[in-house]
Structures are given as structure tokens and as C-alpha cells.
Amino acid sequence: MTTLLEPGHSGAGIGGATVKRIGVIGTGIMGADHARLLTHAVSGACVAGVFDLDADRARGVAADSGGARVFADPYALIADDDIDAVLIASSDATHEDFVLACVAAGKPVLCEKPLAPTVEGCARIVEAETAHGGRLITVGFMRRFDPGYTDLKALLRAGEVGAPLMLHNVHRNPAAVPGLPSSALITNSAVHELDITRWLFDEEIAEVAVHTPRASGQAGGTRDPQLLILTTASGVLSDVEIFVNARYGYEVRCELVGESGTVTLDAPPPTSLRRGGLHARALPGDWRPRFAEAYRLELQDWIDGTDGGATAWDGFAATFVAQACVTALESGQRHSVGLPPVPGIYRR
Amino acid sequence: MTTLLEPGHSGAGIGGATVKRIGVIGTGIMGADHARLLTHAVSGACVAGVFDLDADRARGVAADSGGARVFADPYALIADDDIDAVLIASSDATHEDFVLACVAAGKPVLCEKPLAPTVEGCARIVEAETAHGGRLITVGFMRRFDPGYTDLKALLRAGEVGAPLMLHNVHRNPAAVPGLPSSALITNSAVHELDITRWLFDEEIAEVAVHTPRASGQAGGTRDPQLLILTTASGVLSDVEIFVNARYGYEVRCELVGESGTVTLDAPPPTSLRRGGLHARALPGDWRPRFAEAYRLELQDWIDGTDGGATAWDGFAATFVAQACVTALESGQRHSVGLPPVPGIYRR
């Protein structure tokens, strides 16, 4: 466990009293957004180092971050004594190597999802952290910090709707790149609902199935939409409509069904408009306005070391279940998931 | 085809210009309600005859219906020259015999759902009507007249959301009788969604599957709730949550997902209440307030002979698909439906 953490602290966040110096690897849309939040909207942090394959882009983000250093080598950034912790927002395929380097350096790391694109890559990371003997890794499943999802979980925990039975999820994007593989709907998009299902019910997913209606004519050959059916160890059923060419807007909704009531999460905006024969609320165009507050709270939690984020195990499990869903998509059959047992450092 | 119908009329309704004299068989909750509507809220009809096994109950409804005759024999009612058409709201097991008697008498008949409890019974009715050579039978799938459902269908037909891909249905009752067979959730309750799916998309259901979460502790051993997955001939996927011990109230909702948008039917009441820390809309206690207007419009349509109701074929198909769902519930597997071809008198 890193010396950055407060005595007695058992989580993977940063913690401590002084301003944390963060290195950001990858300054595309997500990385630049994280750098902006760390600089302007989070307490106790600054961006001290930046790396991107595109050096111009890195320089731009460094300038907007109050003069951070631009590194030519991401491993040098990770190793630098003036970098307290690392945020990884580079391309998915690079996550594993950077995360492993952070673990080797004993530095807290927040890695955008996925932890790694393959089950094997995720397993190597879990092994490395377990060998390290304490948690350093946080995975960027930001929905866990969304005020809507945390409200939903609080209502469930408070017994407001009785024991849980079902969770109906809808996850829609306006448009996907043409030629997107059908499996990407699961591994890139519905993976958020896989994580949320595990987080909300605090148990593993035991069985999966995937149903597919005829594909949208707008989907360019991708099997889009899909309906995932996830069953947890205790028998809660979580169904997920994932539709990445929904055209009309971005939307994430769910309804939790309990034995005595239900909770719906739909996160309406604060205003509505009456115009042209309609009474309407605007829908966001993509996930960033919808989850802007979740990203801010995720980063603040990481900086504070309060450890509310997803662990490397959560990252492994999400990729593992996603892979099981891909198998079920291809077979058309129900599929048992069969996760290995959770290592001790991840037990709560 | 009965002489009650206007020349050129090809449907099963009553039509014609004078006041229709209706005989009501079965005066329990539904039959009494129908008699009340025919007497007080429908144009062009009166209740002329009433039969119930409980003669006192029949007399009460006859009195409330402006002095209808009470029959001691339902077949005498059907045969009586002063009865123009028959409404059947007796117990499910009696439907087949009464409907067949109406066909034999050449009289229009509105039969509460189910047309008959078994596929075989429904088939015998379809055969009898086909042999008769014209349509006399209407089945009481009243949702087809609900302003919400007709609005939904109109929006779909107008192309407001593009080609249909999915329909998510929720159907909840506050409580069921203890010991209810698990199959009854399908045959008694979800059968409405089976009919609505066929009606909305104007095509048959080709494949079904049923998923079951752990049962509610309130369900007394019944597998409740259930999630039905219906796939139509063209590949539209209609999923149905049926939950008959939902406790909090009665609710029927759905969301139609098209290639460019969605329509949600939730039918909020006209008022909302702010009180005790909540901003709330009331939910109905059961299906009668929710579908009061649908029942009135169904009866008016039947009396007018405008023929918007479900046919005997629709009644047969609903029971046939329900039976396929029961098989899928028991097997846990996807199940092909395999409906026989539709007889000519039911083609539109």
C-alpha cells in the first residue's frame, strides 16, 4: 500500500492532506475532460504531468491545466517522483501495460473502463495487484457515483421497495460507427449495466442470455438492438436493452422492481419546454452531459481516498461477464458465467 | 351473417339503426359492469334479458338495467326473439357452449376473454363460425379500445418512430389468490399482452421464451414475476413483465421502440398531489378504473357494428400462443409457436 494513503486506509484511492499531483496518460476527449475536472472542479488535486501520442494535444491539455509538464514517455511519467498518482485514459489496448507499471511503481491509478479488453489481461492485473498485497487500482465505472444510481441504491438498501426481484435497463446511443461488431454492444456499452447490476445487488452474475430482434435498418449490419438477460447468484433478473443506433438521443434509464414497489431512475433535466404543440424535456446528445456529475464525484472520491470506486476485481468481473454474454449472443442459448472466487484483498 | 347487420357489413358487430336488445349471461362483477354501461353510457342499446346461476344477482342487475327480463335458462335467452345479441361474462369454462349456441342461433355475441380456456375449445368455435360463413363473434380484448393503446398504434402507423423493433411491457396486479398456478400468470394476465402484440404489429407471434427471477416471497409458491419474450414473424421482440403480487398497485405500461424514436404508454391520471414530502400521481387499484373508457368504447363499437374488436381467430391465437408460453415456462427453452393458417373469413 502506498505511503500516500492515510494510516488505516485500506482502499485504492489517494487520500492525504496536501494537493495530489496527478499524471494523465491519454488526452483525447475523456482524458482532456478528466484533466479539466482535476484542475478546475476537484478539491485537493492538480495535473502535474501529461502524456499523449499526439504531443500537440498533450501540450494543449497541459496548458489548460495550469502548466503541467508534458512527458514524452508514459513510463517516465508513471515513475516520476513528482507524480503522486496516475489517471489512464489512453486507448483500451494500452491499459494493461500502464496499469501494471503503476502497480510496479506502487502508485494509485484510475483506469478508464475497460480495465483491459480481454479476460486474460484483466486476470494478469488482478494477479499483480494481489501480489503487491494491497489495492492501488480504481476502474472508471463512473455510474457508481451518479446521484441517480446512488439514490437508487440507497432506496433499495433502506428497504423502500422490499427485496429486489428485477432490474429493467435501457441504454441507448444515437448512433454507432458503421460496421461495429455485434459483440461491441456488449463489451463497450452494456458493460456499464453489467457493472451496475453487480454493484447494485452486491453479488455476482451467474447466468446470461441474449435475445435479438430484427436489426435496425440504421445499424449497417450490426445486430442492434439486443436484449441481455442477466441472472444474479440469488436469482435477481436484470434485463438490458442495448441500442446504439437509437437516433433520437442518448438515454440511460432503469426500473428496479422489488417485492413491494419499484424505483425508476430517469434523471430528468431541471427544465421543460412548451413549444410547437409539445411539452418536452430535452435529452442529452451523449453520455458526457448525462454523467458529468458522476465523473466529477468519481475523481473527487479518488483524490479523497474514500474508495467508493470499482476495483480491479470489478473490472475483471465486468469483462468476464461481458465475454459470457458474447458467447450467449453467438449461441442463442442461456450460458452459465462461472466466475472464479474473489481474491481476499477485494472482499469487503 | 345476421339480418341485424347493415347491407354490405362484413364484421361481427351489431349495427343497425334501432335500439339493440342485449341479453347478458353472467352478472358477476364484469357482467354487471357491462350491463350498467349498456344501460347508462352506450348509445343505441338496452339490456333486455339477464341470466345468472345466482338468480338474486340476476334480478338485481335486471332491476338496475331498467327492468330487463330474468331468464332461468341461458339457452332460452340466446334463442329468444326479443334478444338481438348476447354478451357472455360467465365463468371461463362455460364460454364455449354459450358462444356455439349464439352461432347456431345466428346472433352476434361479445364473449369476455378467454374465448375458451383450451386451444381445442377455441378451435371448435372458429370451425363453427367458419362453417356459419360469416362473423358473429367478438372477443372482449378491451385494450384494443383503450385511448392510450389506440394512440400508440396511430403513432406507429403514422411513422412517428420509424419501423418497430421492440415493445417493452409491464403488467402488474397488486395481489393474486394464494396458490395460483404459475401458468395462470400467462393464460389469465399476460394474455392481454399477447393480444396487444398481435394487434399492434398486425402479425403473428412466431417464437416465445420465458425467464423467471426468484419468486416474490409474497407469491405463495407461484413463480411470480415472470418475463416473457415474444418474437413476431418479422422479428419484432415484445418482452412482458407479468407480476401479479406487485403490492403497490395496478399498472399497465409499455414502450414501443422504433428505428428513430419510441412511444411510451403510461396513462397518467389528470391530477397530481403534493403532500407529505412527495409529488405523486395516484395509481389505480385494479384494471377496472384503468380500462373503464376502453370497456365503454368496446361496447359502443360492438353496438355500432363498426367491428374494431377482436375476432374468434384473435381469441384462438391468444390462447394458442399462451399455451406455447406455458410450454416455454416449463422447459426453460425458446419455443416455436406454429400457429395454423388463418381461415379466410378472418383475413382483412
Add this chain to the structure above:
Amino acid sequence: MTTLLEPGHSGAGIGGATVKRIGVIGTGIMGADHARLLTHAVSGACVAGVFDLDADRARGVAADSGGARVFADPYALIADDDIDAVLIASSDATHEDFVLACVAAGKPVLCEKPLAPTVEGCARIVEAETAHGGRLITVGFMRRFDPGYTDLKALLRAGEVGAPLMLHNVHRNPAAVPGLPSSALITNSAVHELDITRWLFDEEIAEVAVHTPRASGQAGGTRDPQLLILTTASGVLSDVEIFVNARYGYEVRCELVGESGTVTLDAPPPTSLRRGGLHARALPGDWRPRFAEAYRLELQDWIDGTDGGATAWDGFAATFVAQACVTALESGQRHSVGLPPVPGIYRR
């Protein structure tokens, strides 16, 4: 009191057991709509006679009403032995004479609002009915039958929000005729809220004031919108935004504020649409779809003789208070209303 009424009946409706033969005077949009409802959607009524200055229009409505007689003289229609009751939907200026003729003939009459355009005209009608000694007149303030308003009143009566303190009303039309006098916003449109305020709180309006923001550039010189402030005898404050060039659609809403909670009436449609970046519910284009059910229930109540409609006194009071509001609009000051005492036949 007419012999059409049941013994012991004290109201102005028709009542009785056989089919009532209605004469309709005025077959413009409203009259034709009433004739259609009486013929096709109301139990126990038929349209037996029709008059309109435009004889072709009268013939069209008569044909659509199952062959009603067309009268060349409205007074002949009123006097005819085969006409049991009269519905007046002719131009406002003609109401008084026709209503007085109905009273003279001892026939129940449903008169569209206003009962008469002037306070004096309304007073003459009240005098005539009082002299007749029993109630024959119903005024077409249809909102009293709207399921939303009746729900609102039921919640108030049931004590759900405590003693009433305020009622906030919004009444918007998409567009008015250019050059509309500013007073017409009150006498033609807000008069509905004057009536609803009296009906909901079951007391008279004692004081009025009118505030005017700058007029909409779309209003062509009319002082539009206006904000009426009505105070009842017991001190309940009812404010009314009346805006007849609101452009975006037709809308009638209100919020009742009680000592412990509030009730909002907004009457959302049963479906909502997600499309083009919006989650929207459609608004009606004018008052007819919004109040279609109210009109049907108003007519059924009149035919049934259950006497839920507005009386001639209500029609007088609405015109009287509207006149006081016009005075307040012109003076810019608070204005005491000073209604005369209610005659005995109108006391409940």
C-alpha cells in the same frame, strides 16, 4: 317543472326512462358536435329536430343524426310536441330569446355559455325561470364534468390538501382573431375560470383585480396576456393567466393550494414520444380534444336529469363577475363585485 322529470326531481335535467327527443338550435362546430354526441355516444337520447340559419348545414347535421327533422323556424322547434328538450348552440346574441322561449314552453334547455352576453339579459332569464317556479335551464360550463376538475374537487372535499387558500390557473389558446377587444379575453375565455372558481369553492367571488404585462407582439393590439386576481367571499385567492395568442398550443391547467398540500390538474395525454432529442407529450390544438369527455358527460348528465350542470344563476353570476373584471381591467384598481342575493330556487 316539466312533466318530463321524475317525481321528486328538483333539478333542470331531463330524466325519465324513454329516449329523449332533443331539438338542436345552431349547428355550427359546437352544435354539430353536440348532435353527434347525442346520436352516437349518449344513452337515452336522439336528435329529433334541428334548426340553423344555414339550412344546408342544418340538413347535413340532421342526416348525420339518423334523420332528424329540419325546422325552418327555431320557435316552431321549441314549441313542437315531438321535441322533449332543447339544446342551444346558436350565436351568443340569440341565446336569451331562445332560452326564454324554452322557459315559456316549459321545456328543459341546455344553453351553451354565455347564458346571455349582458348582465341584464342574464337577469331577465333568471327572473323568468324564477317566475316559472322551477328549474329548466342548464348552462354549458362543461368543465364541471371534466374528469380532471371533478377529481380536483373530490380531493379538495376529501380533505386531502386541507382548507383551500389559492388556485393558480393558466388558460392558453394558440391564436385569437386579430383585433379582438381586450375585454373578450375575460368574457369569452377566462369566464370558464370564473365559473370553475365559484363551483370548486362553492362560494361567490367578492373582489377582482386585473394586472397586464406588456402585450404580446402577436396580439395585434389586444391586451394579451392578462392576469386576473379573484378573491372569494371567504378569502380564497384565484389567479388566472389568460393568454389567447400563446402560439404553442392549447392548455388549461391549475394548481389548488391548501393548508397542507396542493393538487395540480394538468391532464397529460396517455402517451409520450421520444424523438429528435426530446421526450415530449403532445398538447391539444384547441379546447375540443381537451374537453371531449367533459362534453359527453355533460350531455349524459343532462339527459339523465342528474342535475350536475351549471344553473341559470351560475350563468348570471359568471357574466356578472366577468363584467366586474372588465371594469377592473379598465380602471387598474381592485373592484368589489357585489352580486345580488341568490334566488331561492337556486339554493342547494
Add this chain to the structure above:
Amino acid sequence: MTTLLEPGHSGAGIGGATVKRIGVIGTGIMGADHARLLTHAVSGACVAGVFDLDADRARGVAADSGGARVFADPYALIADDDIDAVLIASSDATHEDFVLACVAAGKPVLCEKPLAPTVEGCARIVEAETAHGGRLITVGFMRRFDPGYTDLKALLRAGEVGAPLMLHNVHRNPAAVPGLPSSALITNSAVHELDITRWLFDEEIAEVAVHTPRASGQAGGTRDPQLLILTTASGVLSDVEIFVNARYGYEVRCELVGESGTVTLDAPPPTSLRRGGLHARALPGDWRPRFAEAYRLELQDWIDGTDGGATAWDGFAATFVAQACVTALESGQRHSVGLPPVPGIYRR
């Protein structure tokens, strides 16, 4: 203008690149909350000094703020070289002296509303700041930072509803202290709507009137609720229901009416609950959860020096208009406001 500000900066915020050391005067509910936000949720700030008449309370807040110094004398805090800027959340009567001391010390100050309880006190502050020659004072009208209000203003500015005509406001608290003076509804509560009306339309309020229904039986003699009618210089009418014993919860809503549409601000929470026969959204218990995000954004804006907050002139104008409303409440008449001209340093 203080040297803390960036070159070229013309506003009253703090700005600059290093961590700002804030002194907090008054650590009751609001002051403690501000200290918590500055310490844990705002970028670029820390709490360096604390004063409260209750020294124990001050010590508690200092400890929660990462070890801030506790001052025994508020003027010593203001003067201290290690305090860059001051936040005033002490009792209303003390605001004027502390703000004047900050101006004398040339330090940025954020003062909770009201700037001062009297028009004269506010005027002395405006004079002092004008004499100082540059803006140092921000007044805590936090609603200007609420995402709902900023969305409302953005929609208005974008022309989404055409030119503004009216603003209907509702402002309700569950309960007030017994014996509250009737004027306090205006000066303590509705003052927020006075500020929002000025801010939204970017013009002064020219005329006011106050209508009062009968008082709630729960109001203990206070004239509660009240209806304020504010008219801006250009003729926009803003009405405000202020009701401080509404019992059912805390609620702030408004509807902006433009020439072609309206915007409603109601800020629904992200989740809704179906339970016990209701479909409900929770209402906040008081203003703090409702405006939590507004407070955070207000403080971040102040720390960043981006100058979006209310000025001393805004604080003066709010108190001035509130005083005019109190006069109108007492007289029952319309009342012209007559604000003096705005000093040059406040013109934009």
C-alpha cells in the same frame, strides 16, 4: 482592486493561480456548509481562518476544515495577511460592518444575503465600494448558479420561447417560526425571486403590488401565503406565491411565459418511487438539498474570479424592492419602486 486578481480582471471574485486562503465569519449552518464545500468540493481554495461568537462551534468547523486558525476577533481575521478573502455567514445585522471592513482592507468578500437588512445599510456599502473604485463584494444569491435557473436563462437568451411576458413563481417552505412578521415573507424569502426576476430579465423592477388570500390556519397570525406582483421596466410581469407554512415540503418552481412558448423550472429528482398506490417523486425538506449544487458552483465561481455572482448593487436593489413590496403589502395598493440610477462600476 485587490492584487489577488489577474491583470485585466474587472469583477469581484478572487481569481489567480494558487490556493486561496479563505476566512469564514459565522459558522452556523450556512457558514459550516460553506467551509465544508471550500475544503472538500471546490478547486483552488482552503479555509485558513474561522470566527464565530460561539468559539466551540468555530473550533469544530476549523478542525473539519483541515486545521484552520480560530480567530477571537472577526476584524483581526479580516485584516490578517494570511487571509486572502472573506466569506460572511454571520447574523444579518452584522453583515454591514464586516463587509465595510473587508472593503477597507481591500479584500474580496462573499456575503450571504441580505447584503444588509436595511436600504440605508446597503446604500452605505455601495457607497464604500464605489469610493474604493473597484468591485470586491459578491452577494450570496446562489440561485443564479443553480443549473435549473441557468438553463432557464440560456433558453430565454437563445430565443426558444420568444420575447418574455410573464414569470410565475412558487416558493414554499414547510414551516416558519410562529409569530413571524408578515413582512419577513418578503424580505427573507421572496427576496430570492426579486433577485431572480432582475437577473433573468436583466432589468429593474418598476412597480409592485401584493395580494393576500386568507391566512393559513397554520401560520399563527402571519399573513401567509402572499402573492407578489412585480412589473419590470419593460413590462414583464413576475408573480410570486410565497408560502412559508406549506407543510408538505420545500419547493421552488417557476414558469417563464414567452411570446411563442414557455419554460418550466421544477428540478425533479433523478428517481421516482412506485409504492402504496402512488407514483411519486420526493420533494426536498428544505433549501439546502435543493440548492446544494448552486452553492458549490457559487463558491467555485467566486474562487475562480469568473464573476458570475450578484454584486453589491444587486444586494442593494433586492433590499430596495423588498422594502417597496412591504409598503405595498401594508397599503394594499400598487406601488412604484423608484430605484436610484446604477453607479458606473456596476454597469456591464
